[in-house]
Amino acid sequence: RSQLNVEFEQMLSKARVQAREDIKSEASRLKDMPSLWQGVLTGADHRLQGHKMLRGCRVGQVVDVLEEGIGADSRYLTVIDRKTGASGMYPSDWVEKQSQ
Numbered sequence: 001r002s003q004l005n006v007e008f009e010q011m012l013s014k015a016r017v018q019a020r021e022d023i024k025s026e027a028s029r030l031k032d033m034p035s036l037w038q039g040v041l042t043g044a045d046h047r048l049q050g051h052k053m054l055r056g057c058r059v060g061q062v063v064d065v066l067e068e069g070i071g072a073d074s075r076y077l078t079v080i081d082r083k084t085g086a087s088g089m090y091p092s093d094w095v096e097k098q099s100q
Contacts (some may be wrong), residue, residue: 043094
């Protein structure tokens with residue numbers, strides 16, 4: 001049983017390292033990507049904490065939408081907050097397009 005715990009901890013550690021590498025790679029890919037449109041976050045849920053999700057966000061925050069129709073059932077957007085550099089996926093129903 002102890003060996004099983006050790007193996008599990010090793011797998012978990014590798015997954016954490018991979019997630020951090022994925023975040024760095026994705027941030028690099030997105031930082032200079034042109035915006036499709038600008039939007040305002042209309043909803044937030046602290047449970048959306050996966051490593052690919054936009055973190056530390058709040059209702060009323062302005063974001064640039066970089067990609068549409070991604071994730072499960074194509075219901076997410078890839079967004080970036082140009083002020084903070086934070087980027088990630090966000091539910092499309094919770095981003096309202098700003099008038100140009």
